[in-house]
Amino acid sequence: MSASKPLISITILVLLLRLHFFTLITPTTCSSENITHSAFQYLNVRETILSSKLIPHSPVENDQLSQTHQQHNKTNDINLNLIPRDFVFPSKYRNHAHRFHQRMKRDSIRVSSLVHRLSGSGTGSGSQEGVKYELNDFGSDVVSGMDQGSGEYFVRIGVGSPPRSQYMVIDSGSDIIWVQCQPCKQCYRQSDPVFNPAESASFAGVSCTSAVCDRLENAGCQSGRCRYEVQYGDGSYTKGTLALETLTFGRTMVKNVAIGCGHRNRGMFVGAAGLLGLGGGSMSFVGQLGGQTGGAFSFCLVSRDTNSYGSLVFGLSALPVGAAWVPLLRNPRAPSFYYIGLAGVGVGGVRVPIPEDVFRLTELGDGGVVMDTGTAVTRLPAPAYEAFRNAFLVQTLSLPRANGVSIFDTCFDLSGFVSVRVPTVSFYFSDGPILTLPARNFLIPVDEAGAFCFAFAPSASGLSIIGNIQQEGIQISVDGANGFVGFGPNVC
Template sequence: MDQSLPALLLVVLVVLLFLHLHLPTGIASSAFNSTTASSANHGNTIPDDHHSDNSQHLNVKEIMANTKIISQPQELLETHQETSDRKWKLKLLHRDKITAASLHHNFHDRFLELMKRDVSRFTSLIRRLTINRTSSTSDDPYHHEVLEENFGSDVVSGMDQGSGEYFVRIGVGSPPTSQYMVIDSGSDIVWVQCQPCNKCYRQSDPVFDPADSGSFAGVSCSSAVCDRLEKAGCRGGRCRYEVSYGDGSYTKGTLALETLTFGKTVIRNVAIGCGHTNQGMFVGAAGLLGLGGGSMSFVGQLGGEAGGAFSYCLVSRGTETSGSLEFGRGAMPMGAAWVPLIRNPRAPSFYYVGLSGLGVGGVRVPIPEEMFRLTELGYGGVVMDTGTAVTRLPTMAYEAFRDAYIEQTRNLPRATGVPIFDACYDLSGFVSVRVPTVSFYFSGGPILTLPAKNILIPVNEGGTFCFAFAPSSSGLSIIGNIQQEGIQITFDGANGFVGFGPDVC
């Protein structure tokens, strides 16, 4: 036997090991470290805290290829929808897919616009929560705005939906007129721009005309539906609504009952705002589909028809695929890991969750759990939000979290920070890099480990990636849609739980 054969085999093994360590591999999927649990029995979710690997691959080349693709505006056609006796499903599109404005900017410009919208939304959210905790006074800017315009009162939404990052397509009226609608898990009002339009922003579809709908019915001031608004105005015997936001966006008009159509599913007598005067950063969408926790949101109005449940998968921005939004208990997945929702009576629209800590590379960052706790006065806490892009954390928690990540990525070349990020990397010379995992530790034990692409995101076409988290000067934390992308998320408001997984999308 040739004595050189064992040596040759050893060389081959070494080469194969080298290739395995250095060639790019697929991006690791997000995973909730929990054993399977029945969606009908939230309390039996059993976490598995063992990590087989505390790092994962970030496919730099693939992600950078997507930054160079500028999607054509979405054709104004019906999106694919599936219906059954237990659920109804429709496509979920990112804002850039249907707004022609995206054709006129490169990736970096679109990123800067996103950050501008996101800062505006976050600032308004903080301001609105502060207003919700205090009674109106003569110094309240919203109070002055209403008086100057001779309008009785305003309806305050849970969040500023100005960023409008994810849209669905539904039918409004009878016969149904197809409209793109922003989804907002922090708003309790469903509204569309309406003719006659005293002031309207640009939208992709023709503005809805109630005169063409056989099912449109105005709501009287004495109606029980009008009473369900937090505050309502009245003019000419008709119930009036107004939703104002801290960034100057608003919608005003008449409250009405109307039919909404989701594929073959028809929902009658939905209370919607018919907005005759509108302004804001909703460009592309006809209005908003509020999915918040209050009684006037779309989910709240459905009641028993959907069992207080809905599920969504947010598609990653920059890709040519679409996500999904489903209503009904039939949409609740088997095998999800369930986390209790926390109710804040001072902000009933918001979906709060109990976050106990953060992890980097499988190691828990030393942050006091109290930093994420919702107080009895309604301060602090952690909100799940579809409209905020970047996850915000209290400054002290963010800095400890960021420093732990930087410590475990010392092998990666750093880059200059960009708005609003201060931990960035130059990955222009890489095909794939190995990065530490990032995890959310939820109260009760479950741990959500994020996909690598939800942690480091590209901010330009030159290969600069940034740690997609930011500090909050307030005590409020927000889990944004960048961190939610690609993860199946289910809200069971009726029973007070939010589920993660088990599928990725």
């Protein structure tokens, strides 16, 4: 009996040493791309640091950006390249740490805006749907607090007849489609010539009495023309007239799309001409396509530290077979936003003990979990975040810690490693599906020296937001007609 005790002690010691060894020193052949439901996976530290040093190149200025996928599209679906911000408009700041801090600034402002809008404390400029205001009743000018502009992902589309190519910000939390227009009383600088409606044969103004004007949340009227106004959380805004226009996506033309023709625009949208709203409201591009696509679209966001494109597809082919489908929840108080039922989070294959009510969308429209392409870092209510972070820390005790950076309080010094073994991180959805994230979607580099941070942050409110870092590389599909959001099965 006494002879077995040393043997047990030695066995435990060997197991502990083996765990320590594999956490710190991993084979260079192990791929961080292999996502399983196991307790651990690998992060390729060296590859990630190298990619963060790559300076994105501006694409050649032509319409191939919107035509690449169309050449292979045998259906009537609209299939576009989705372009990360830094790839289209390289920042003059070539240091990854500086680009990271600028991104976190934009992110904090975006989150503050969403919390403000979704908490019921603010509704844009306050007008009610269907109410017509004279021009002088519109909100007063505000100055953008952003020195780096808005927008994280872009598409290239043609506006008007003949089509004029323009870069457009995509935003899953906005409905209005708009471009800067001549005559421009107040415009920010953009990379393409400002759209001139007088040169478009398909441009048609919308009257104040039209049904389309009634669908605007903030509608105005001047000289019989319907006017719109949109204000964003960073202080940027666009104001102008509503029109029907033809938009061209590669080889596909969509006629009579209601767009805002912005004559007064403030802010810096990173050189983009305007915004393509992908929200759940009737005025978004998805809402206006309606029966043509069944309210279906999918997207895949590529990492911002690569020179590759993501994809944005409108149409029934956007709904893949084999995806993990979860119910799409609607908040009547915020119909533009896509809410999903999140039941919990997991670390190392084990669900963290957090009450499901923390993530629940109430009958009054409070709380809940929003998927947002414009937010970078996933936010969780503070109690949920703390339990989640602590569970992650327990399983990464062997990794050397580093000081917190920006909004992140959990960081590691991985400068001496080629690859590290880390616990899996998963989202548990209300109806049972589990989404396990790639390691690069939750441990991200914050400089070029090897500092990595756990890419989640606490929310000061009850609202949870799943950001674009956690969405990267995963095909996400929205079946608006049937009320579902799908994840996978393709990794892109």
